[in-house]
Amino acid sequence: MPRHRVLVPLRWSDMDAYGHINNTQFLCLLEEARVAAFALPDGRSMAVDGVIVARAEIEYLVPLVHRLSPVAVDVWVSAVSAAAFDLCYEVLDDPGTLGSGPSDAGRNGAADGVGVGVGGANGAGNGGAIGAGDGVGGGGEDRTVYARAATTLVAFDLSAGRPRRLTEVERVHLAGWQDDPLTFRRRGGVRR
Template sequence: MARHIYRCPLRWSDMDAFGHVNNVVFLRYLEEARVDFMFRPAPDGVTSSFTEGTVVARHEIDYVRPLVHRHEPVTVETWVTRIRSAAVTLSYEVKDYAAGEPAVEGGERPDVLYARASTVIVPYDLDAKRPRRLTADELAFLEGFLDGRDEGREKSRALVA
């Protein structure tokens, strides 16, 4: 299972009165990562499509620890946990590596997790103003990031009309 990695810059305006990144700003970070995931062309120039439209149907965020404002970007990992004919669930982890933490065996530093989240997106026909089914290209792209361990996996090939 592949995860999409997005390095999200922190802005001065992201901070609340306590010096932490405000909780609603996390939605912006998820949006930036999702847009980068869905619309940035792959190295071979092929986009993941989605140009026909999508809308957000649901967000869910679990805040694990405060993210203190700093100059270094935070990492947002995105992957797919469920594919249905007209809805996709994306999962995220907002994290980075612990500054000053001792390296574990192999030289890697342990992850510091700030939030776990999920978003349900619905493919949407912008002209008809109604949900639509995933295209074959969209489905093929999403399957490359599917981790069926988090939620039940349906037989996605049968979902494309």
């Protein structure tokens, strides 16, 4: 399955008065993962040519508390049309980063000084630098999934101020990341 994993550090300011990561900050986690994961093969970001979020849906499953280790965000494409595409996300623990440092002993994580990293969804990152990664996601490991989400992104011509068609390079790139859409629990429906 062509899911890609991005490791995103949690910030102290992401936490709210209830002691967990605030629901609005999950949109920021998704944005960080999306920007890091979707670089084009030539090194440009799809955002250079213009991509805007038209819709976002998040299903919160388990409270995520602040910790020093990063949270993993698996990202994949669930649908591609002429001028838009849908991304799906799972915000979860990455077994390779939990419990690896003294600062978080006994808590949900530990690695100090970890930056945003992209790697295969098997947890192999690239040492904290932002870049493109390959890998297979899902896996059968025991994991805590904190949230599931989906966004619809529209290709946008920034200079003209209107939607545009996806380029062939973008369509091919996105097709390589395509996997099954999420099923949200509450609605029981499939997000396409």
